[in-house]
Amino acid sequence: MNFLRFSADQDPGANFGELLKRVGLSPFSTIPHSLLEDMPHATTCVAVRCIDGVVMGGDRRATSGNLISHRGMEKVVQADEFSGVAIAGAAGPAMEMVKLFQLQIEHYEKVEGQALSLEGKANQLSMFVRNNLPAAMQGLMVVPIFAGYDTDIGQGRIWDYDATGGRYEEKDFVATGSGQLHASTVLRVSWRRDITTTQAVELVSRALWEASDADSATGGPDLLRGIYPIVATITETGFSQIDDSTLASIYSTITTGVQQR
Amino acid sequence: MSMPYYVSPEQMMKDRADFARKGIARGRSLVAMQYQEGIAIIAENPSNTLRKISEIYDRIAFAGVGKYNEFDQLRVLGVRAADLKGYQFSREDVDARSLANQYAQMIGQVFTHEVKPLEVEILIAELGKSAETDQLFHVMFDGTVLDERNFIVIGGDPESIAHKIAQSFVASQSLRACISLARAALSPAEMPLAASDLEVAVLQRNGNRRCFKRITEAQLTNLLD
Numbered sequence: 001m002n003f004l005r006f007s008a009d010q011d012p013g014a015n016f017g018e019l020l021k022r023v024g025l026s027p028f029s030t031i032p033h034s035l036l037e038d039m040p041h042a043t044t045c046v047a048v049r050c051i052d053g054v055v056m057g058g059d060r061r062a063t064s065g066n067l068i069s070h071r072g073m074e075k076v077v078q079a080d081e082f083s084g085v086a087i088a089g090a091a092g093p094a095m096e097m098v099k100l101f102q103l104q105i106e107h108y109e110k111v112e113g114q115a116l117s118l119e120g121k122a123n124q125l126s127m128f129v130r131n132n133l134p135a136a137m138q139g140l141m142v143v144p145i146f147a148g149y150d151t152d153i154g155q156g157r158i159w160d161y162d163a164t165g166g167r168y169e170e171k172d173f174v175a176t177g178s179g180q181l182h183a184s185t186v187l188r189v190s191w192r193r194d195i196t197t198t199q200a201v202e203l204v205s206r207a208l209w210e211a212s213d214a215d216s217a218t219g220g221p222d223l224l225r226g227i228y229p230i231v232a233t234i235t236e237t238g239f240s241q242i243d244d245s246t247l248a249s250i251y252s253t254i255t256t257g258v259q260q261r
Numbered sequence: 262m263s264m265p266y267y268v269s270p271e272q273m274m275k276d277r278a279d280f281a282r283k284g285i286a287r288g289r290s291l292v293a294m295q296y297q298e299g300i301a302i303i304a305e306n307p308s309n310t311l312r313k314i315s316e317i318y319d320r321i322a323f324a325g326v327g328k329y330n331e332f333d334q335l336r337v338l339g340v341r342a343a344d345l346k347g348y349q350f351s352r353e354d355v356d357a358r359s360l361a362n363q364y365a366q367m368i369g370q371v372f373t374h375e376v377k378p379l380e381v382e383i384l385i386a387e388l389g390k391s392a393e394t395d396q397l398f399h400v401m402f403d404g405t406v407l408d409e410r411n412f413i414v415i416g417g418d419p420e421s422i423a424h425k426i427a428q429s430f431v432a433s434q435s436l437r438a439c440i441s442l443a444r445a446a447l448s449p450a451e452m453p454l455a456a457s458d459l460e461v462a463v464l465q466r467n468g469n470r471r472c473f474k475r476i477t478e479a480q481l482t483n484l485l486d
Contacts, residue, residue, distance in 0.1 A: 002342060002363070003338045003339075003341075003342055003363055003364075003367055004338070004341060004342070004345075005338070016344060016348075019341060019344075019345065020345075020348070023345065025345070025348070025349065099348075100348075103344060103347075103348060106344075106471075107340065107344050110315070110316050110317070110340045110344075111337055111340050111341075113312060113315065
Protein backbone atom coordinates (compact mmCIF):
# COMPACT_ATOMS: atom_id res chain seq x y z
CA MET A 1 0.00 0.00 0.00
CA ASN A 2 1.54 3.28 -1.08
CA PHE A 3 0.37 6.82 -0.68
CA LEU A 4 0.17 8.52 -4.02
CA ARG A 5 0.48 12.24 -4.24
CA PHE A 6 -0.52 14.13 -7.33
CA SER A 7 0.08 17.67 -8.47
CA ALA A 8 -3.03 19.82 -8.68
CA ASP A 9 -3.53 19.29 -12.44
CA GLN A 10 -2.95 15.54 -12.19
CA ASP A 11 -5.12 14.92 -9.13
CA PRO A 12 -7.83 12.36 -9.97
CA GLY A 13 -10.20 13.71 -7.29
CA ALA A 14 -12.92 11.22 -6.50
CA ASN A 15 -12.65 9.42 -9.82
CA PHE A 16 -11.41 5.88 -9.31
CA GLY A 17 -11.11 5.17 -13.05
CA GLU A 18 -8.81 8.17 -13.47
CA LEU A 19 -6.84 7.08 -10.42
CA LEU A 20 -6.28 3.68 -12.05
CA LYS A 21 -5.08 5.41 -15.22
CA ARG A 22 -2.57 7.48 -13.25
CA VAL A 23 -1.06 4.36 -11.73
CA GLY A 24 -1.17 2.36 -14.97
CA LEU A 25 -3.79 -0.14 -13.79
CA SER A 26 -6.66 0.83 -16.07
CA PRO A 27 -8.32 -2.26 -17.55
CA PHE A 28 -9.54 -0.32 -20.60
CA SER A 29 -6.85 -0.94 -23.16
CA THR A 30 -6.85 -2.46 -26.59
CA ILE A 31 -6.77 -6.21 -26.85
CA PRO A 32 -4.95 -8.13 -29.60
CA HIS A 33 -7.33 -9.47 -32.24
CA SER A 34 -6.08 -13.04 -31.90
CA LEU A 35 -7.40 -13.23 -28.34
CA LEU A 36 -10.92 -12.31 -29.32
CA GLU A 37 -12.00 -15.61 -30.77
CA ASP A 38 -13.98 -17.76 -28.37
CA MET A 39 -14.30 -15.18 -25.63
CA PRO A 40 -17.19 -16.01 -23.34
CA HIS A 41 -20.24 -13.87 -24.02
CA ALA A 42 -23.11 -13.16 -21.68
CA THR A 43 -26.69 -12.58 -22.80
CA THR A 44 -30.28 -11.54 -22.07
CA CYS A 45 -30.95 -9.01 -19.34
CA VAL A 46 -34.11 -7.02 -18.66
CA ALA A 47 -35.28 -4.26 -16.33
CA VAL A 48 -38.86 -3.23 -15.69
CA ARG A 49 -40.30 -0.28 -13.82
CA CYS A 50 -43.07 -1.05 -11.38
CA ILE A 51 -45.03 1.07 -8.91
CA ASP A 52 -42.62 0.48 -6.02
CA GLY A 53 -39.37 0.73 -7.96
CA VAL A 54 -37.73 -1.53 -10.50
CA VAL A 55 -37.21 -5.23 -11.13
CA MET A 56 -34.12 -6.50 -12.96
CA GLY A 57 -33.41 -9.93 -14.32
CA GLY A 58 -30.77 -11.80 -16.25
CA ASP A 59 -30.16 -15.37 -17.37
CA ARG A 60 -27.11 -17.29 -16.17
CA ARG A 61 -25.53 -18.60 -19.36
CA ALA A 62 -22.24 -17.49 -20.90
CA THR A 63 -21.32 -18.86 -24.33
CA SER A 64 -18.12 -19.09 -26.37
CA GLY A 65 -19.23 -19.56 -29.94
CA ASN A 66 -21.53 -22.57 -29.84
CA LEU A 67 -20.25 -23.84 -26.49
CA ILE A 68 -21.74 -23.07 -23.09
CA SER A 69 -18.81 -21.79 -21.07
CA HIS A 70 -20.59 -20.98 -17.80
CA ARG A 71 -23.96 -22.00 -16.46
CA GLY A 72 -23.97 -19.91 -13.33
CA MET A 73 -22.83 -16.47 -14.36
CA GLU A 74 -24.37 -13.62 -12.41
CA LYS A 75 -25.16 -10.83 -14.82
CA VAL A 76 -27.36 -8.83 -12.51
CA VAL A 77 -25.21 -7.30 -9.84
CA GLN A 78 -25.91 -4.94 -7.01
CA ALA A 79 -24.08 -1.65 -7.58
CA ASP A 80 -24.90 -0.10 -4.23
CA GLU A 81 -27.78 0.01 -1.77
CA PHE A 82 -30.31 1.41 -4.25
CA SER A 83 -29.07 0.42 -7.66
CA GLY A 84 -28.03 -2.50 -9.79
CA VAL A 85 -26.34 -3.20 -13.12
CA ALA A 86 -27.19 -5.90 -15.61
CA ILE A 87 -24.61 -6.72 -18.23
CA ALA A 88 -24.75 -8.30 -21.67
CA GLY A 89 -21.74 -8.75 -23.91
CA ALA A 90 -18.20 -10.05 -23.57
CA ALA A 91 -18.02 -11.60 -20.10
CA GLY A 92 -14.47 -10.61 -19.19
CA PRO A 93 -14.67 -6.87 -19.84
CA ALA A 94 -18.28 -6.83 -18.62
CA MET A 95 -17.43 -8.25 -15.21
CA GLU A 96 -14.42 -5.98 -14.95
CA MET A 97 -16.62 -3.01 -15.80
CA VAL A 98 -19.12 -3.94 -13.12
CA LYS A 99 -16.41 -4.39 -10.53
CA LEU A 100 -14.91 -1.05 -11.43
CA PHE A 101 -18.30 0.62 -11.41
CA GLN A 102 -19.09 -0.68 -7.93
CA LEU A 103 -15.71 0.54 -6.74
CA GLN A 104 -16.15 3.92 -8.38
CA ILE A 105 -19.47 4.51 -6.60
CA GLU A 106 -18.02 3.50 -3.25
CA HIS A 107 -14.77 5.41 -3.81
CA TYR A 108 -16.66 8.58 -4.68
CA GLU A 109 -18.85 8.23 -1.63
CA LYS A 110 -15.86 7.82 0.67
CA VAL A 111 -13.72 10.58 -0.81
CA GLU A 112 -16.53 13.11 -1.16
CA GLY A 113 -18.35 12.11 1.99
CA GLN A 114 -21.69 11.71 0.22
CA ALA A 115 -23.10 9.32 -2.35
CA LEU A 116 -23.54 10.15 -6.04
CA SER A 117 -27.08 10.82 -7.24
CA LEU A 118 -28.72 8.06 -9.30
CA GLU A 119 -28.37 10.19 -12.43
CA GLY A 120 -24.68 10.71 -11.58
CA LYS A 121 -24.15 6.97 -11.34
CA ALA A 122 -25.90 6.40 -14.67
CA ASN A 123 -23.67 9.01 -16.25
CA GLN A 124 -20.56 7.47 -14.73
CA LEU A 125 -21.45 4.07 -16.20
CA SER A 126 -21.86 5.67 -19.61
CA MET A 127 -18.27 6.93 -19.38
CA PHE A 128 -17.09 3.41 -18.58
CA VAL A 129 -18.91 2.05 -21.62
CA ARG A 130 -17.41 4.81 -23.78
CA ASN A 131 -13.92 4.02 -22.47
CA ASN A 132 -14.47 0.45 -23.57
CA LEU A 133 -15.20 1.58 -27.15
CA PRO A 134 -11.80 0.54 -28.62
CA ALA A 135 -12.36 -2.98 -27.31
CA ALA A 136 -16.00 -2.89 -28.48
CA MET A 137 -14.80 -2.08 -32.00
CA GLN A 138 -12.79 -5.29 -31.88
CA GLY A 139 -15.78 -7.33 -30.84
CA LEU A 140 -15.64 -7.07 -27.05
CA MET A 141 -18.90 -5.21 -26.79
CA VAL A 142 -20.34 -4.49 -23.37
CA VAL A 143 -23.92 -3.24 -23.14
CA PRO A 144 -25.21 -2.69 -19.62
CA ILE A 145 -28.58 -1.72 -18.15
CA PHE A 146 -28.53 0.46 -15.08
CA ALA A 147 -31.54 0.59 -12.79
CA GLY A 148 -32.19 1.96 -9.37
CA TYR A 149 -34.55 3.53 -6.93
CA ASP A 150 -34.18 7.30 -6.90
CA THR A 151 -34.59 8.24 -3.26
CA ASP A 152 -34.91 11.93 -4.15
CA ILE A 153 -38.08 11.49 -6.20
CA GLY A 154 -39.25 8.20 -4.69
CA GLN A 155 -39.48 6.10 -7.84
CA GLY A 156 -37.56 3.58 -9.89
CA ARG A 157 -35.57 4.64 -12.95
CA ILE A 158 -33.86 2.64 -15.69
CA TRP A 159 -31.27 3.44 -18.30
CA ASP A 160 -29.89 1.49 -21.21
CA TYR A 161 -26.71 2.13 -23.16
CA ASP A 162 -25.21 1.56 -26.55
CA ALA A 163 -21.62 0.52 -27.25
CA THR A 164 -20.50 4.12 -27.71
CA GLY A 165 -21.61 5.08 -24.22
CA GLY A 166 -24.92 6.59 -25.36
CA ARG A 167 -27.24 6.72 -22.36
CA TYR A 168 -31.01 6.53 -22.72
CA GLU A 169 -33.44 6.74 -19.86
CA GLU A 170 -36.44 4.49 -20.37
CA LYS A 171 -39.87 5.12 -18.90
CA ASP A 172 -41.19 1.57 -18.78
CA PHE A 173 -38.89 -1.37 -19.53
CA VAL A 174 -35.74 -2.34 -21.36
CA ALA A 175 -34.05 -5.52 -22.59
CA THR A 176 -30.52 -6.12 -23.84
CA GLY A 177 -28.39 -8.97 -25.16
CA SER A 178 -28.93 -11.61 -27.84
CA GLY A 179 -32.38 -12.53 -26.54
CA GLN A 180 -33.41 -8.88 -26.41
CA LEU A 181 -36.02 -9.14 -29.14
CA HIS A 182 -37.95 -12.00 -27.57
CA ALA A 183 -37.71 -10.64 -24.06
CA SER A 184 -38.82 -7.15 -25.01
CA THR A 185 -41.77 -8.50 -26.98
CA VAL A 186 -43.03 -10.24 -23.86
CA LEU A 187 -42.50 -7.07 -21.85
CA ARG A 188 -44.20 -4.90 -24.45
CA VAL A 189 -47.29 -7.10 -24.52
CA SER A 190 -47.78 -7.40 -20.76
CA TRP A 191 -46.33 -4.31 -19.16
CA ARG A 192 -48.83 -1.94 -17.50
CA ARG A 193 -47.93 1.30 -15.78
CA ASP A 194 -49.58 0.15 -12.52
CA ILE A 195 -47.73 -3.19 -12.40
CA THR A 196 -46.87 -4.28 -8.85
CA THR A 197 -43.46 -5.57 -7.81
CA THR A 198 -44.71 -9.16 -7.55
CA GLN A 199 -46.29 -8.98 -11.01
CA ALA A 200 -43.11 -7.42 -12.38
CA VAL A 201 -41.03 -10.28 -10.95
CA GLU A 202 -43.29 -12.75 -12.75
CA LEU A 203 -43.16 -10.71 -15.95
CA VAL A 204 -39.35 -10.56 -15.89
CA SER A 205 -39.17 -14.32 -15.28
CA ARG A 206 -41.50 -14.93 -18.21
CA ALA A 207 -39.54 -12.60 -20.51
CA LEU A 208 -36.34 -14.49 -19.68
CA TRP A 209 -38.12 -17.80 -20.24
CA GLU A 210 -39.33 -16.80 -23.72
CA ALA A 211 -35.86 -15.46 -24.60
CA SER A 212 -34.22 -18.71 -23.51
CA ASP A 213 -36.81 -20.71 -25.40
CA ALA A 214 -35.96 -19.02 -28.69
CA ASP A 215 -32.33 -17.89 -28.30
CA SER A 216 -29.61 -20.53 -27.94
CA ALA A 217 -27.23 -18.16 -26.14
CA THR A 218 -29.72 -17.47 -23.34
CA GLY A 219 -30.05 -20.00 -20.57
CA GLY A 220 -33.42 -21.01 -19.13
CA PRO A 221 -34.10 -22.27 -15.61
CA ASP A 222 -31.81 -25.26 -15.09
CA LEU A 223 -33.95 -27.62 -13.01
CA LEU A 224 -31.33 -30.37 -13.04
CA ARG A 225 -28.73 -28.24 -11.31
CA GLY A 226 -31.12 -25.89 -9.55
CA ILE A 227 -29.81 -22.80 -11.35
CA TYR A 228 -32.40 -20.08 -11.88
CA PRO A 229 -32.09 -16.68 -13.54
CA ILE A 230 -31.21 -13.83 -11.24
CA VAL A 231 -34.14 -11.57 -10.50
CA ALA A 232 -33.80 -8.64 -8.13
CA THR A 233 -36.08 -5.88 -6.92
CA ILE A 234 -34.92 -2.39 -6.03
CA THR A 235 -37.39 -0.43 -3.95
CA GLU A 236 -37.49 1.99 -1.05
CA THR A 237 -35.99 -0.74 1.14
CA GLY A 238 -33.05 -1.28 -1.21
CA PHE A 239 -31.73 -4.00 -3.47
CA SER A 240 -32.94 -7.51 -2.81
CA GLN A 241 -32.53 -10.66 -4.80
CA ILE A 242 -35.50 -13.00 -5.24
CA ASP A 243 -34.67 -16.38 -3.72
CA ASP A 244 -34.53 -19.56 -5.76
CA SER A 245 -37.56 -21.20 -4.15
CA THR A 246 -39.80 -18.30 -5.25
CA LEU A 247 -38.34 -18.46 -8.75
CA ALA A 248 -38.81 -22.24 -8.81
CA SER A 249 -42.52 -21.85 -8.17
CA ILE A 250 -42.85 -19.05 -10.76
CA TYR A 251 -41.10 -21.20 -13.36
CA SER A 252 -43.16 -24.26 -12.52
CA THR A 253 -46.28 -22.17 -13.23
CA ILE A 254 -44.78 -20.98 -16.51
CA THR A 255 -43.75 -24.47 -17.68
CA THR A 256 -47.15 -25.89 -16.71
CA GLY A 257 -48.73 -23.13 -18.78
CA VAL A 258 -46.49 -23.95 -21.73
CA GLN A 259 -47.41 -27.65 -21.52
CA GLN A 260 -51.09 -26.78 -21.67
CA ARG A 261 -50.76 -24.54 -24.73
CA MET B 262 28.57 40.34 7.47
CA SER B 263 25.72 38.33 8.88
CA MET B 264 26.59 35.22 10.87
CA PRO B 265 24.91 31.92 9.84
CA TYR B 266 23.06 30.85 12.96
CA TYR B 267 23.31 27.40 14.42
CA VAL B 268 20.39 25.44 15.92
CA SER B 269 21.19 22.09 17.49
CA PRO B 270 19.19 19.13 16.16
CA GLU B 271 17.77 18.52 19.65
CA GLN B 272 16.50 22.06 19.82
CA MET B 273 15.05 21.90 16.33
CA MET B 274 13.12 18.69 17.04
CA LYS B 275 11.89 20.06 20.31
CA ASP B 276 10.68 23.26 18.66
CA ARG B 277 8.84 21.34 15.98
CA ALA B 278 7.28 18.97 18.50
CA ASP B 279 6.17 21.89 20.67
CA PHE B 280 4.70 23.63 17.66
CA ALA B 281 2.74 20.54 16.58
CA ARG B 282 1.65 19.67 20.11
CA LYS B 283 0.33 23.19 20.68
CA GLY B 284 -1.66 23.09 17.46
CA ILE B 285 -3.21 19.76 18.38
CA ALA B 286 -3.93 20.68 22.00
CA ARG B 287 -5.94 23.72 20.83
CA GLY B 288 -8.45 21.38 19.14
CA ARG B 289 -11.02 19.13 20.73
CA SER B 290 -10.62 15.49 21.63
CA LEU B 291 -12.04 12.32 20.26
CA VAL B 292 -12.43 8.86 21.69
CA ALA B 293 -12.55 5.44 20.07
CA MET B 294 -13.58 2.48 22.17
CA GLN B 295 -14.89 -1.01 21.96
CA TYR B 296 -18.51 -1.77 22.69
CA GLN B 297 -20.71 -4.83 22.50
CA GLU B 298 -21.02 -4.92 18.70
CA GLY B 299 -17.76 -3.36 17.57
CA ILE B 300 -15.91 -0.08 17.85
CA ALA B 301 -17.50 3.33 18.44
CA ILE B 302 -15.75 6.60 17.67
CA ILE B 303 -17.04 9.68 19.43
CA ALA B 304 -15.71 13.15 18.68
CA GLU B 305 -16.52 16.56 19.99
CA ASN B 306 -17.40 18.34 16.77
CA PRO B 307 -19.98 21.10 16.50
CA SER B 308 -19.88 21.00 12.70
CA ASN B 309 -22.37 18.76 10.97
CA THR B 310 -20.56 18.81 7.63
CA LEU B 311 -16.82 18.93 8.29
CA ARG B 312 -16.27 15.42 9.53
CA LYS B 313 -13.54 14.21 11.81
CA ILE B 314 -14.53 10.54 11.52
CA SER B 315 -14.84 8.74 8.22
CA GLU B 316 -14.81 5.44 6.40
CA ILE B 317 -11.63 4.19 4.78
CA TYR B 318 -12.59 0.66 3.87
CA ASP B 319 -14.99 -2.17 4.68
CA ARG B 320 -13.76 -2.63 8.24
CA ILE B 321 -11.47 0.37 8.65
CA ALA B 322 -12.34 3.80 10.01
CA PHE B 323 -10.26 6.96 10.20
CA ALA B 324 -10.45 9.84 12.64
CA GLY B 325 -8.29 12.91 12.95
CA VAL B 326 -7.75 15.80 15.31
CA GLY B 327 -5.86 19.03 14.76
CA LYS B 328 -5.93 21.00 11.54
CA TYR B 329 -8.91 19.95 9.45
CA ASN B 330 -7.35 20.50 6.02
CA GLU B 331 -4.31 18.43 6.98
CA PHE B 332 -6.08 15.37 8.30
CA ASP B 333 -8.69 15.52 5.55
CA GLN B 334 -5.89 15.27 3.02
CA LEU B 335 -4.54 12.26 4.91
CA ARG B 336 -8.01 10.71 4.85
CA VAL B 337 -8.24 10.96 1.05
CA LEU B 338 -4.75 9.44 0.68
CA GLY B 339 -5.89 6.56 2.87
CA VAL B 340 -9.08 5.92 0.88
CA ARG B 341 -7.09 5.90 -2.35
CA ALA B 342 -4.40 3.58 -1.04
CA ALA B 343 -6.98 1.19 0.41
CA ASP B 344 -9.25 1.11 -2.66
CA LEU B 345 -6.28 0.56 -4.96
CA LYS B 346 -4.91 -2.23 -2.83
CA GLY B 347 -8.32 -3.89 -2.67
CA TYR B 348 -8.71 -3.60 -6.44
CA GLN B 349 -5.25 -4.93 -7.18
CA PHE B 350 -5.35 -7.81 -4.71
CA SER B 351 -8.40 -8.71 -2.67
CA ARG B 352 -10.63 -6.91 -0.20
CA GLU B 353 -9.27 -9.04 2.64
CA ASP B 354 -5.74 -7.82 1.97
CA VAL B 355 -6.51 -4.27 3.05
CA ASP B 356 -5.49 -3.89 6.68
CA ALA B 357 -5.19 -1.13 9.23
CA ARG B 358 -1.67 -2.02 10.30
CA SER B 359 -0.13 -1.42 6.91
CA LEU B 360 -2.20 1.73 6.49
CA ALA B 361 -1.07 3.03 9.89
CA ASN B 362 2.56 2.34 9.00
CA GLN B 363 2.15 4.17 5.75
CA TYR B 364 0.67 7.15 7.54
CA ALA B 365 3.46 7.02 10.11
CA GLN B 366 6.12 7.12 7.41
CA MET B 367 4.53 10.06 5.70
CA ILE B 368 3.83 12.07 8.82
CA GLY B 369 7.32 11.28 10.15
CA GLN B 370 8.86 12.38 6.88
CA VAL B 371 7.00 15.69 6.98
CA PHE B 372 7.96 16.17 10.63
CA THR B 373 11.71 15.95 9.97
CA HIS B 374 12.02 17.28 6.43
CA GLU B 375 9.40 19.91 5.77
CA VAL B 376 9.25 23.48 6.96
CA LYS B 377 6.20 22.87 9.10
CA PRO B 378 5.22 19.60 10.78
CA LEU B 379 1.63 18.39 10.37
CA GLU B 380 -0.50 19.56 13.28
CA VAL B 381 -2.55 16.38 13.37
CA GLU B 382 -2.93 13.12 15.19
CA ILE B 383 -4.88 10.34 13.62
CA LEU B 384 -6.59 7.18 14.63
CA ILE B 385 -7.01 4.10 12.44
CA ALA B 386 -9.47 1.52 13.72
CA GLU B 387 -10.00 -1.89 12.24
CA LEU B 388 -12.88 -4.11 13.20
CA GLY B 389 -11.73 -7.69 13.68
CA LYS B 390 -13.79 -10.84 13.29
CA SER B 391 -14.18 -10.81 17.07
CA ALA B 392 -13.56 -8.22 19.80
CA GLU B 393 -10.16 -9.79 20.57
CA THR B 394 -8.87 -9.02 17.07
CA ASP B 395 -10.05 -5.40 16.95
CA GLN B 396 -7.17 -3.04 16.26
CA LEU B 397 -6.71 0.58 17.25
CA PHE B 398 -3.71 2.53 15.98
CA HIS B 399 -2.76 6.01 17.03
CA VAL B 400 -0.35 7.91 14.77
CA MET B 401 1.18 10.99 16.37
CA PHE B 402 2.36 14.23 14.75
CA ASP B 403 5.98 13.00 14.57
CA GLY B 404 5.11 9.65 13.02
CA THR B 405 5.15 7.59 16.20
CA VAL B 406 2.65 4.72 15.96
CA LEU B 407 0.99 3.35 19.04
CA ASP B 408 -1.06 0.18 19.09
CA GLU B 409 -3.77 0.50 21.74
CA ARG B 410 -6.21 -1.91 23.35
CA ASN B 411 -9.86 -1.25 24.25
CA PHE B 412 -9.88 2.52 23.81
CA ILE B 413 -7.90 5.54 22.59
CA VAL B 414 -8.20 9.23 23.27
CA ILE B 415 -6.52 11.69 20.93
CA GLY B 416 -6.33 15.47 20.78
CA GLY B 417 -7.07 18.17 23.37
CA ASP B 418 -6.23 16.90 26.81
CA PRO B 419 -6.05 13.13 26.31
CA GLU B 420 -4.58 12.09 29.69
CA SER B 421 -7.42 13.30 31.87
CA ILE B 422 -10.07 12.00 29.47
CA ALA B 423 -8.39 8.59 29.22
CA HIS B 424 -8.24 8.48 33.00
CA LYS B 425 -12.00 9.12 33.27
CA ILE B 426 -12.79 6.45 30.70
CA ALA B 427 -10.50 3.83 32.23
CA GLN B 428 -12.46 4.05 35.50
CA SER B 429 -15.71 2.68 34.07
CA PHE B 430 -14.79 1.05 30.75
CA VAL B 431 -16.07 -2.45 30.00
CA ALA B 432 -15.65 -3.92 26.52
CA SER B 433 -19.10 -5.51 26.60
CA GLN B 434 -20.96 -2.22 27.13
CA SER B 435 -23.96 -1.30 25.00
CA LEU B 436 -23.73 1.51 22.46
CA ARG B 437 -25.86 3.68 24.70
CA ALA B 438 -23.54 3.14 27.68
CA CYS B 439 -20.49 3.64 25.50
CA ILE B 440 -21.69 6.97 24.12
CA SER B 441 -22.73 8.30 27.49
CA LEU B 442 -19.36 7.30 28.96
CA ALA B 443 -17.58 9.10 26.14
CA ARG B 444 -19.79 12.14 26.52
CA ALA B 445 -19.16 12.32 30.26
CA ALA B 446 -15.42 12.08 29.67
CA LEU B 447 -15.33 14.62 26.84
CA SER B 448 -17.63 17.18 28.47
CA PRO B 449 -16.23 20.02 30.52
CA ALA B 450 -17.13 19.80 34.22
CA GLU B 451 -19.82 22.51 34.12
CA MET B 452 -22.09 21.32 31.32
CA PRO B 453 -22.48 18.04 29.39
CA LEU B 454 -22.16 18.15 25.59
CA ALA B 455 -25.39 18.02 23.60
CA ALA B 456 -26.07 15.67 20.69
CA SER B 457 -25.38 18.53 18.27
CA ASP B 458 -21.85 18.93 19.69
CA LEU B 459 -20.93 15.31 19.05
CA GLU B 460 -20.06 13.32 15.98
CA VAL B 461 -20.46 9.58 16.38
CA ALA B 462 -19.76 6.70 14.02
CA VAL B 463 -19.40 2.98 14.59
CA LEU B 464 -17.73 0.00 13.01
CA GLN B 465 -20.38 -2.58 13.66
CA ARG B 466 -20.04 -6.36 13.45
CA ASN B 467 -23.32 -6.75 11.59
CA GLY B 468 -22.43 -9.25 8.88
CA ASN B 469 -22.48 -6.64 6.11
CA ARG B 470 -19.44 -5.98 3.98
CA ARG B 471 -19.26 -2.30 4.87
CA CYS B 472 -19.25 -2.05 8.64
CA PHE B 473 -18.92 1.72 8.96
CA LYS B 474 -22.08 3.51 10.03
CA ARG B 475 -22.70 7.09 11.09
CA ILE B 476 -25.04 7.70 13.98
CA THR B 477 -27.32 10.55 12.92
CA GLU B 478 -28.11 13.43 15.24
CA ALA B 479 -31.66 12.14 15.73
CA GLN B 480 -30.40 8.66 16.65
CA LEU B 481 -27.83 10.23 18.93
CA THR B 482 -30.39 12.37 20.73
CA ASN B 483 -32.37 9.20 21.29
CA LEU B 484 -29.31 7.33 22.59
CA LEU B 485 -28.34 10.13 24.95
CA ASP B 486 -31.78 10.27 26.62
